[in-house]
Amino acid sequence: MYDLVIRNGRVVDGSGLPAYRADVAVKDGRIVRIGHVAEDALRVVDASGKVVAPGFIDPHTHFDAQLLWDGCAKPALSHGVTTIVPGNCSLSLAPLRAEHRMKLVGMFNQIEEMPLKAFREGVVWDWETFAEYIARIRKGLAINVAPLVGHSVLRLWVMGDAAMDRTATADEIAGMQAVLRECLDAGAAGLSTSYVDMDERLLPVPSRHADPSEVDALAAVLGEYGRMLQIVPEFYDADLTIARLDQLADLSIRHSIPTTFSPLFVNADNIEAVNRVMKRVDEQFDRGARVWPQVQTRPIDISFCFAVPSLLFIRFPGWYRIMRFGAHEEILAAFRDADNRAKLIAEAAPLAGLWPRLVLRHVKFDANRALVGKTLGEIAELRGVSPVDAMIDLSLEEDLDAHFLAAGMGHNDDAQVGRLLAHPRVHVGASDGGAHILSFSTYGDTGYLLGHFVRDVKAMTLEAAVKKVTSDTAAIWGIPERGLLQPGYVADIVVFDPETIDRSVEDFVGDVPGDGFRYVRASSGVDAVFVGGALAWSTDEGYQPAQGEILPGLAA
Amino acid sequence: MGELSRVRRSILPTPGDGWNEIARRELPDVAEADAVSRLQSWNLHVYMRATMRTGGPGNPILPSDVIFVEPPLATA
Numbered sequence: 001m002y003d004l005v006i007r008n009g010r011v012v013d014g015s016g017l018p019a020y021r022a023d024v025a026v027k028d029g030r031i032v033r034i035g036h037v038a039e040d041a042l043r044v045v046d047a048s049g050k051v052v053a054p055g056f057i058d059p060h061t062h063f064d065a066q067l068l069w070d071g072c073a074k075p076a077l078s079h080g081v082t083t084i085v086p087g088n089c090s091l092s093l094a095p096l097r098a099e100h101r102m103k104l105v106g107m108f109n110q111i112e113e114m115p116l117k118a119f120r121e122g123v124v125w126d127w128e129t130f131a132e133y134i135a136r137i138r139k140g141l142a143i144n145v146a147p148l149v150g151h152s153v154l155r156l157w158v159m160g161d162a163a164m165d166r167t168a169t170a171d172e173i174a175g176m177q178a179v180l181r182e183c184l185d186a187g188a189a190g191l192s193t194s195y196v197d198m199d200e201r202l203l204p205v206p207s208r209h210a211d212p213s214e215v216d217a218l219a220a221v222l223g224e225y226g227r228m229l230q231i232v233p234e235f236y237d238a239d240l241t242i243a244r245l246d247q248l249a250d251l252s253i254r255h256s257i258p259t260t261f262s263p264l265f266v267n268a269d270n271i272e273a274v275n276r277v278m279k280r281v282d283e284q285f286d287r288g289a290r291v292w293p294q295v296q297t298r299p300i301d302i303s304f305c306f307a308v309p310s311l312l313f314i315r316f317p318g319w320y321r322i323m324r325f326g327a328h329e330e331i332l333a334a335f336r337d338a339d340n341r342a343k344l345i346a347e348a349a350p351l352a353g354l355w356p357r358l359v360l361r362h363v364k365f366d367a368n369r370a371l372v373g374k375t376l377g378e379i380a381e382l383r384g385v386s387p388v389d390a391m392i393d394l395s396l397e398e399d400l401d402a403h404f405l406a407a408g409m410g411h412n413d414d415a416q417v418g419r420l421l422a423h424p425r426v427h428v429g430a431s432d433g434g435a436h437i438l439s440f441s442t443y444g445d446t447g448y449l450l451g452h453f454v455r456d457v458k459a460m461t462l463e464a465a466v467k468k469v470t471s472d473t474a475a476i477w478g479i480p481e482r483g484l485l486q487p488g489y490v491a492d493i494v495v496f497d498p499e500t501i502d503r504s505v506e507d508f509v510g511d512v513p514g515d516g517f518r519y520v521r522a523s524s525g526v527d528a529v530f531v532g533g534a535l536a537w538s539t540d541e542g543y544q545p546a547q548g549e550i551l552p553g554l555a556a
Numbered sequence: 557m558g559e560l561s562r563v564r565r566s567i568l569p570t571p572g573d574g575w576n577e578i579a580r581r582e583l584p585d586v587a588e589a590d591a592v593s594r595l596q597s598w599n600l601h602v603y604m605r606a607t608m609r610t611g612g613p614g615n616p617i618l619p620s621d622v623i624f625v626e627p628p629l630a631t632a
Contacts, residue, residue: 167571167619195620204618211619212568234601234622243566243622272631279561286558 002027002041003533006495009047013485014054014470016463024052026491029533033487043535047495050527053466054483055082055144055492056446057473060230060262060294061433062086062112064093064147069122069513071140071548075443076433078523078537079503080494082530083482083551084433087148088262089232090194090207094133095149095157095179101125104153106200110324112435113311115516122513131186134550141548142536144492146477148230149183151193151207151218163206164199173217180221187550189477190228191218195244197232202324216251223255227552228477233261238273242280249289258476262294262430266420267410274420281425292476294429295420297449299412301506302439303361303519306331307400310439312409318347331400335392345388354406355387356380360394362403362508368394376404403508414452418459421449421468427476428468437518444503444521451502451525462498479552491533494526501525566624569617578617582625598624 004026011034012019023037056079063073064086073084086092089111096104108114127133130149137145155163158175168176180191193207193215222229229251233244241261248259266274277293284291304310306323313319322334334340356377363372371379371394376387383390394402411417420426431445446469453459460468474483481490504522512518528538536546567582579591586594596603602621617623 195622208618208620211571215620237601239564239566239624239628240601240622242563243624246563247568247622280563283558283560287560 002032002037002039004043004045004491004530005037005039005041006045006047006052006493007037009050009052009495010498011485012051012053012463012466014467014483016467016471019051019463024485024493026493026530026533029491031485031487031489031491034485045495045528047527049497050495051462051498052485053080053494053496054470054485054489055494055529055531056080056469057083057085057477057479057483058431058433058446058469059085059260059427059429059473059477060088060431061442062088062091062108062114062435063145063433064091065108065114065119065123066434067137067141067145068093068124071137072142072536072543073434074511074543075520075522077143077529077531077543078526079444079447080496080523080526080529081143081433081446082492082494082536083144083146083479085146085148085189085477086434087150087188088192088230089197090150090152090192090205092148092150092153092192094127094130094153095183096133096153097128097157098125100153100156103156103199107152107197107205110200110202110309111197111205112432113308113437113439114435115308115438115512115514117514118512118516120514129186130183130188134187138550142531142543142546143548144482144531144551145548146189146479146551147187148190148192148228149180149188151191151210152205154179154183154191154218155206155210159206163209164203166209167211168214173214176214177217177221180218181224184221184225184227187553188227189479189552190230191222192230194232196234212247216254219251219255219257222257226257226478229257229259231259231261235263235265238270238276241277245277245280245284245291245293248291249284249287252289252291253287258290258292258478260292260294260427260429260476264293264295264420264426264430265300265411266295266413266416268413268416271416274416278420278423278425285425290476292425292427294427295417296411296430296432297417297421297428297445297453298431298503299417300409300440302406302409303403303506304406304439305362305401305403306335306395308438311436312406312439313348315350316348318344328400332396335396341392348388352388355391357406358387358391359405359407360402361405362401363394364398364401368397368402414457414459418453418457421453422460422464427473429473437512439519441503441506441519441521444523447501447503447521447524447526450496450498451500455498455501477552482551491530493530495528497525497527499525562629564624564629565626566622569619569621569623571619573617575617578623578625595623595625598627
């Protein structure tokens with residue numbers, strides 16, 4: 001008697017080899033047989049017409065806080081994602097002393113657009129060390145977690161407030177090495193750092209005050225464990241990105257570690273730049289380095305309202321300053337003042353082409369409800385004003401609760417994005433899952449890969465795409481016994497319909513602690529998801545109590 | 557082992573580096589004021605990095621900054 005048998009499915013085993021028809025049997029959390037399985041099982045799933053694949057691995061998320069109130073990382077699990085990597089971009093929730101909690105919340109709010117209220121009302125701060133944080137999230141954990149240690153947080157732990165404005169002394173670097181070892185021993189999958197991010201004061205995050213010797217010393221510790229270094233480079237400039245990937249490549253070779261940088265976007269106006277970056281990636285791999293560029297599958301769509309800061313306006317200090325630092329009434333006053341309004345409009349002149357394309361997607365009051373779904377161009381014509389004036393007027397009328405959608409802001413050239421995603425040295429990732437929750441949905445990127453790029457655009461085969469988000473990711477991150485359907489492997493499995501898998505429409509849902517909202521996309525075409533052999537989610541039964549693990553597991 | 561093609565030359569700052577120190581070390585054959593001016597023009601990501609509160613330039617070189625020591629290469 002097996003615990004689970006999935007019968008009659010089309011097995012896409014994660015290796016990239018052609019799919020084949022077989023049953024999959026599971027016992028004690030592991031795959032024990034793939035082929036014809038006659039024996040009975042406690043749970044039998046009929047997967048006729050469906051694909052049976054390894055659970056997907058998302059290597060770039062910010063679910064750090066959400067895991068404290070939601071061990072499923074909803075809705076990621078329902079999309080077939082069975083392993084997530086939080087702690088990217090120099091930010092993790094541990095190790096973290098009590099006096100730095102609000103500092104970190106501020107950075108998460110600024111960089112990852114996580115609401116302050118969600119932290120205030122959804123988080124019970126009962127840990128400081130990394131081991132204590134791991135013990136904390138293990139309670140109710142239904143998804144596997146491969147957590148990174150944030151470099152900015154590590155600096156704060158060792159250097160205190162000095163982490164925010166100076167390089168570390170030799171003793172402090174040694175202290176960071178010791179704490180990083182403790183984190184890796186407690187289950188950390190690696191270290192993350194950032195060269196671009198700003199804190200809640202719009203000053204460089206602590207990791208940007210590290211000199212190269214500090215990063216080298218921390219990479220040496222990663223080398224002792226063979227663990228990952230993730231960075232955020234200056235992705236807006238090809239020369240800077242190439243300089244960073246050269247820096248990463250040297251660290252990778254010197255310390256024999258895998259490294260990854262994210263994001264790498266491709267737009268119609270930067271194809272040559274992306275080609276230059278990828279040429280350098282190839283050269284560095286040929287040299288023996290491991291420098292994995294992460295490319296997201298979804299196009300850039302940004303929603304915003306003026307009640308919260310939006311990264312869409314970060315290039316325009318007049319706008320961003322008032323959104324970031326202005327109280328609600330100050331923002332309203334800034335829009336009401338004719339002179340100030342004219343200055344704002346002039347400053348954002350580069351967005352003049354964008355305003356008419358913005359779509360009004362949500363309002364608070366009935367008076368404007370009929371306008372929802374129209375573009376600002378259409379609304380402006382109805383009102384006899386300019387599109388940007390229509391945007392500001394609507395924001396005033398709605399007490400700043402008018403939401404606008406800027407769709408197709410980039411990374412939306414299917415041919416170029418598809419070419420990148422299929423590149424053997426591109427790591428499919430950079431979803432940012434759990435972050436930017438008031439700007440766009442960071443869930444469903446795997447559905448978009450398998451639905452849009454495999455089924456619709458045919459940029460790659462189903463087998464190649466599954467390999468990208470399963471065994472490739474497991475191999476890149478050194479996660480053992482996952483990412484393949486093979487006897488002996490842990491039974492992280494997703495059953496989906498290749499004809500319908502996708503991401504659903506973006507929805508604005510109020511499920512964030514503190515009466516907060518977020519943009520999400522429900523899964524589509526995914527039938528069932530198993531973590532360690534246990535049902536974790538299905539269309540029929542919803543979320544179920546599976547047991548997620550901390551990966552890659554205890555250090556060797 | 558593969559060969560690396562030529563890319564735009566850059567450095568990572570050493571302790572105590574400011575524009576003048578980098579200018580003297582990396583552009584020794586150029587008058588210092590001119591060298592500083594060139595470095596700043598090649599590194600607008602640092603020189604023009606605005607502090608959002610003031611809205612103007614002013615950030616010093618950070619120890620993690622990439623500093624280009626030549627202009628962008630001509631595209632092939």
